[in-house]
Amino acid sequence: MSAVPIITGPPALRVGIVGYGLMGKAHSYGYRVAPLLRRLPVTPVVTVMSGRDAAAVAAAAVAYGVPATVTDWRELISRDDVDVVDICTPPGTHAQIAVEAAAASKAVLCEKPLALTYREAAAALAAVTRAGVHNAVGFNYRRLPAIALMRRMIAEGAVGEIRLWRATWLSDEFADPATGWDWRFDRAMGGTTIADLGSHLIDMALCMAGPMDSVCAQAATFIGERRFEGGFAPVTVDDAASALLRFESGARGTMEVARAAVRRPCDFTVEVNGSRGTLLFSYARLNELWYGGADDDIGLYGMRRIRAEHPSHPYAAQWWPIGQGVGYGSSFANQAADLLSGWPEEPWTPGFAEGAAVQAVCDAMETSAESGRWVSIGEVIASGL
Numbered sequence: 001m002s003a004v005p006i007i008t009g010p011p012a013l014r015v016g017i018v019g020y021g022l023m024g025k026a027h028s029y030g031y032r033v034a035p036l037l038r039r040l041p042v043t044p045v046v047t048v049m050s051g052r053d054a055a056a057v058a059a060a061a062v063a064y065g066v067p068a069t070v071t072d073w074r075e076l077i078s079r080d081d082v083d084v085v086d087i088c089t090p091p092g093t094h095a096q097i098a099v100e101a102a103a104a105s106k107a108v109l110c111e112k113p114l115a116l117t118y119r120e121a122a123a124a125l126a127a128v129t130r131a132g133v134h135n136a137v138g139f140n141y142r143r144l145p146a147i148a149l150m151r152r153m154i155a156e157g158a159v160g161e162i163r164l165w166r167a168t169w170l171s172d173e174f175a176d177p178a179t180g181w182d183w184r185f186d187r188a189m190g191g192t193t194i195a196d197l198g199s200h201l202i203d204m205a206l207c208m209a210g211p212m213d214s215v216c217a218q219a220a221t222f223i224g225e226r227r228f229e230g231g232f233a234p235v236t237v238d239d240a241a242s243a244l245l246r247f248e249s250g251a252r253g254t255m256e257v258a259r260a261a262v263r264r265p266c267d268f269t270v271e272v273n274g275s276r277g278t279l280l281f282s283y284a285r286l287n288e289l290w291y292g293g294a295d296d297d298i299g300l301y302g303m304r305r306i307r308a309e310h311p312s313h314p315y316a317a318q319w320w321p322i323g324q325g326v327g328y329g330s331s332f333a334n335q336a337a338d339l340l341s342g343w344p345e346e347p348w349t350p351g352f353a354e355g356a357a358v359q360a361v362c363d364a365m366e367t368s369a370e371s372g373r374w375v376s377i378g379e380v381i382a383s384g385l
């Protein structure tokens with residue numbers, strides 16, 4: 001009988017995930033799939049997961065293939081078998097967990113938004129900078145092939161100088177009045193719809209069109225209380241918001257986010273109009289990008305559909321043969337592969353500095369919606385420190 005050869009891969013990079021809900025599952029999936037996509041210097045292994053409910057976190061750990069659980073995230077941070085603390089809990093917990101993970105010299109990946117306020121985000125940034133640890137914010141949508149291609153085409157000049165940037169994010173998460181109260185309706189834990197959905201769009205705006213100068217926003221809450229524990233609890237977040245944007249470059253923009261849009265599940269669009277062309281992405285067709293350029297043959301006037309899955313496109317060669325497409329989960333596998341492919345030399349991106357820059361724009365929109373005036377990003381940064 002011949003011996004079965006033992007194959008050893010790269011050394012383990014041990015991850016502790018705080019939270020076992022939707023993002024705990026998505027991040028676990030990402031670490032599993034990343035080594036299938038790219039040859040990495042380390043193999044990500046989720047060693048432990050934390051959750052306040054012992055039975056629930058244990059059940060999740062079995063499903064996600066995680067060998068250990070704890071009920072206190074501080075215990076997770078202090079474990080010797082954790083190199084990376086991956087924060088997948090509600091926004092109101094992010095900054096504190098990130099600060100304590102950095103103090104324990106652990107690398108930190110934090111789900112978006114980085115914090116509830118710019119002040120908290122700046123404190124988290126200061127903590128990881130002081131500790132000199134790797135840090136990243138989970139802006140996973142920028143790692144979809146079509147969004148990455150959109151950024152690349154903008155950088156290569158396909159649209160010329162950006163003049164207009166426009167985005168909408170429509171969801172029906174809060175549309176049904178019968179949906180009960182949970183942390184997402186509590187501003188002190190879930191943050192606003194501006195920060196929840198808007199943080200992804202603002203991240204894309206900043207990395208496509210550059211820094212923002214100022215914003216003017218409005219926000220509304222249509223259902224003021226929700227059923228909770230036999231009674232009702234007040235809703236302290238907006239159901240929807242919209243904003244006018246001014247970029248430092250002089251470009252103008254608009255952004256609308258809503259969790260009150262009936263029969264719209266997670267429909268987001270991003271469009272850029274430049275001096276020489278237009279690019280349009282719609283998440284409902286996430287493997288496609290629409291492009292029209294001023295130099296195109298006039299007989300073909302209009303926008304053409306690019307299949308953002310050609311091997312020459314970002315991420316595409318690592319996935320399936322052209323025509324098969326990728327999905328939401330792929331963005332988390334791309335995220336894990338991107339972060340770990342340069343370990344430990346390469347810093348992570350987008351880091352807490354980008355997360356704090358996004359937070360400054362969120363704060364400016366929230367302040368504008370409350371005060372009814374234009375608010376500059378500089379004003380938020382000056383008052384937050």
Ligand SMILES: NC(=O)c1ccc[n+]([C@@H]2O[C@H](COP(=O)([O-])OP(=O)(O)OC[C@H]3O[C@@H](n4cnc5c(N)ncnc54)[C@H](O)[C@@H]3O)[C@@H](O)[C@H]2O)c1
Nearest residue numbers: 019020021022023024051088089090091093111112113140
């Ligand atoms: N990148 C994305 O596509 C995406 C999608 C959804 C959510 N998110 C973000 O991920 C984070 C988690 O969202 P989710 O949808 O996974 O939520 P979820 O409700 O599915 O899971 C939240 C987890 O945090 C735990 N938790 C709740 N309150 C806590 C507290 N006070 N202290 C410690 N743990 C607590 C819960 O037990 C659960 O394990 C949020 O910041 C959210 O904005 C990102």
